[in-house]
Amino acid sequence: MHEARKAAKRARYAGEAAVPALGAPATRFAKRMKAVQSLLGDHQDSVVAREAVRTLGAQAHLAGESAFTWGLLYGQEEAVAAERERELPAVWAKASRAKIRAALGS
Numbered sequence: 001m002h003e004a005r006k007a008a009k010r011a012r013y014a015g016e017a018a019v020p021a022l023g024a025p026a027t028r029f030a031k032r033m034k035a036v037q038s039l040l041g042d043h044q045d046s047v048v049a050r051e052a053v054r055t056l057g058a059q060a061h062l063a064g065e066s067a068f069t070w071g072l073l074y075g076q077e078e079a080v081a082a083e084r085e086r087e088l089p090a091v092w093a094k095a096s097r098a099k100i101r102a103a104l105g106s
Contacts, residue, residue, distance in 0.1 A: 025103030
């Protein structure tokens with residue numbers, strides 16, 4: 001998903017660069033690619049956060065401390081990632097509609 005986010009970012013920048021030549025369709029495309037990029041960025045942030053929280057929880061456990069709160073935080077981040085994964089098909093469908101692709105000449 002991280003590679004898809006980077007690809008969406010490149011597509012967004014291409015859309016923004018095409019605005020002077022293509023106008024509103026390029027603006028809509030760039031806006032929709034930004035939505036894809038943001039959603040995938042949130043997902044990536046959750047992946048990174050879960051790794052950090054897991055490490056901190058393990059350190060707490062090894063130090064004889066309770067790791068319960070770290071587990072709760074991990075679970076919250078897991079839920080965030082799952083929600084973004086559920087949202088992705090609709091966001092992608094909107095970004096890749098045939099009407100926008102046709103207006104861009106693809």
